[in-house]
Each structure stands twice: as structure tokens, then as C-alpha cells.
Amino acid sequence: RKEVEQDPGPFNVPEGATVAFNCTYSNSASQSFFWYRQDCRKEPKLLMSVYSSGNEDGRFTAQLNRASQYISLLIRDSKLSDSATYLCVARGDSNYQLIWGAGTKLIIKP
């Protein structure tokens, strides 16, 4: 089992819809998590940090379920500009250890 697993997608979603995807992690000691978005041929950029049960920022909501060891990302009222790959990251046993998922590709269609 991979340490951080994501459905690679692609998720094809019409503009304006709500989309959610999950990320599962294997290290129960992980204390913090991050969602990054990565546009094609660009560097990853931080979308949200998840330190406790969840976080919300505008149309984006991240939730952490420690019992089941997954975090989710919900995008409401999706925009064409939300098309990207979304990377899930779990912090490991030390602050400098980061475990990356392979990403979920999201395509928003007009």
C-alpha cells in the first residue's frame, strides 16, 4: 500500500458543479496535511493546509478524518480555472518529512 494514495482521475466535471476527491494516508502519526494544485508544466502551489478537523477557504473545503485516515477536498461552484492536478501531502514523523500523493487530475468543462 502506498503511503499516500489518490485516485489519479481524470475527473471530468461540468462548470458550476461540486466535486470532491479523497486522499488516504497510511501513517497514523501524521499530524498535518496539505493540498497543492499543480498546473500543467508548473510548480505545485499550496492550496490549503489541514491541521485539525478541516479548513475552508472560499469555494474550497478540506476535511480530515483521522479515524479512517483520509482527507478530502471539496470544490463548490467549480470554475474552468480549477482545472489542474491536485496533490495531497502528509507530513511524516518529522517536520521535514513530506509524503506526496501522485495527484488527482481535474478537468472542468464548459
Added chain:
Amino acid sequence: NAGVTQTPKFRILKIGQSMTLQCTQDMNHNYMYWYRQDPGMGLKLIYYSVGAGITDKGEVPNGYNVSRSTTEDFPLRLELAAPSQTSVYFCASSSPGDREGSPLHFGNGTRLTVT
């Protein structure tokens, strides 16, 4: 602040050549990282550093070397370039933060092709 700066942006190498990918950050971050990302794949950690003078191997260190003589700079060296090293290379940095840690800041990447 410039953040994390990587140079060059693009490079084509012949097999067996060597080069250094430069990375510098102006955020006084202790932690620095080098990742590679192959097309359609996730990030793989090559080397990391938790402070000046301290470096350690990541998942895929073979064929690479690093040094960390200052807090700001973390160059990545390829000694004998091979086609398998064709990839996009990202440098990143972070601070230790609190108990929960802080996120990574990435440079714009270096696209390397070895032919």
C-alpha cells in the same frame, strides 16, 4: 521577497555531461528539498537538507549530489548525465514551523533533457 529561485529554467545535456542546478531562497528557511517529476507522475525526493552543512538522501539520490554551505543555497549536481535523468526538477524550502510544520514553497522548476 523573491521566494525560491531556480536556474536555469531549461537545459539540454548530452549523455555524460555534467551540470549544476542552482537553487536559492531568501526566506531564511532551514529545510530545503530537491524533487524530480517525470511526465504524468508525482514528485520524487532526490535529496533534502535540514540546515547548512546537513544533507541527506531521499528516494532517488543515485546520479546526483548536493551541498548546503549556506542557509540560502542548495545546488544539485549531476555528474554524468543519463537519459533517465530527463525530468523536471523542483527545488523547495520550508521552515520547521511549529509542531505541525509549515508547507513547502517551490521554485519554478528546471526542465532538463538528456540526449
